[in-house]
Amino acid sequence: MLTTSQILKKVKELEIKSKRLTRHLFTGEYHSAFKGRGMSFKEVREYTAGDDIRFIDWNVSARFNHPFSKLFEEERELTMMLLADISASSLFGTVLARKKDMVTEIGAVLGFSAISNNDKVGSVLFSEDIEKYIPPKKGRDHGLYIVRELLTREGKKKGTDISRALRYLNNTTRQKCIVFVLSDFLDPGFADALRVAGKKHDVIGIKVYDPMDMQLPDAGVLEIEDAESGQVARIDTSDYLVRKAHQDAFFRHSEWCKQVFTRAGCDLLHISTKEDYVKVLQKFFIGRT
Template identity: 85%
Template sequence: MLTTADILKKVKELEIKSKKLTRHLFTGEYHSAFKGKGMSFKEVREYHPGDDVRFIDWNVSARFNTPFSKMFEEERELTMMLLVDISASSLFGTVHARKKDLVTEIGAVLSFSAISNNDKVGAVLFSDGIEKYIPPKKGRDHGLFIVRELLTLEGKRKGTDITQALRYLNNTTRQRCIVFVLSDFLDPAFSDALRVAGKKHDVIGIKVYDPMDMKLPDIGIMETEDAETGKVLLIDTSDYFVRKTHEDAFFQHTEWCKQVFLRAGCDLLHIATREDYVKVLQKFFIGRS
């Protein structure tokens, strides 16, 4: 159990690391990936050579008998929402870190990326129920509060209900948001809710997994427990068929998740707990620019 001193120390470490990454790696990429997606009408002025002819206001032009162009400005302020899965399966980890630790660090980096761009950031922490809602705000103190909650909040329930989290998001946020869903997506039925959320928001899934979710080690008889259902199983990992079945199930689930996000018009990233998440995020941001 973390003491208050441990929590404060860890929050400070995450702030320093996040700010460093944001300053050196993500500021430009974040800005390019998400800014300028929304344009709001500003004014009409006389046409200047070089203006985009698609934005000529023909009604005003006809009235004054000279061409006028519609001018737009970038909608500067954005809102980022983090939907964070804190179900029991997030506590699993066999190398470097648990899934929860990786999710917390990614959440911290995304929060400070938004805050450094003067955007609002909020969070919905969920299991198979809504565990905590943090309304979006600006500022360092708010970012630190989100990181502290990501670090310390433990789910009262063990399961995963992504549909409920997405519906809660839609019901609590009126404006369009950038939404990062951080989960291992061990939920068989969230495709309809994702499709609805994807029409309203810019949704990006970050599927976090442990190497053992994909591959079992060849170590003989192993007792396993499903963190969310409590079901205990003895499996013979020295049996090739057992290992192959486990691996096939992982890739089937991965492919299913890809298709769900694709059909909803949303992006999905895959990050292993032993992987450099910075490179994955940066590549994604640059790819969107």
């Protein structure tokens, strides 16, 4: 367990890193990638050369015997929701970070990207149950609170129920949201709930995985335990067929996840715990502009 001073230090480090990335990399991309709800009337001003004649306000122009143009501005305010998987499998990690650490850091960067654009951000932390709901708000202090919860809260339940988290989101939010689901998606039954959520929200999945999820080392006989079910098994990793079967299962699951998101009209990113997630996010943001 982290001490209070360690938590505060880590939260501050995440804030500094997130703000630096947001300032230098994501501000423009985030703003362009996620549009507001449309355009709203702002004011009229005297017509100048180059103004679109479709936006001439004929009533005002007639009153002053001079052409005036309508000005519009983007209705910018958006709401971002971070659905973060804090089930037992998120505590697994063999290289630079656990999956939960990566989820926390990506969540911090996304959250501060929203806050720097004056958007609201909230979060649902889930396992097989809803562990914590943080209603969306604006502001730095609220962003820090979300980061602190992502950093410190661990699931009371071990399993993963993504459908429950998506249904909870739909029941607690009326307006359309940008929804990032951060998980390893070790849950075989969330396709229907994702399809429903995808009709209402702009849903992006971020599949976080550890390199050993994909590839076992050649390390002889290992005793492994499923973090969520508690099942224990012994496997011989020196056997090529065992390693290949493990890798094939990973790729089948990844392809299945991709198909589930595509059918729901949603995006899915894959990020390894040893990968530079900044490049993956930036490429995604730019691709949506």
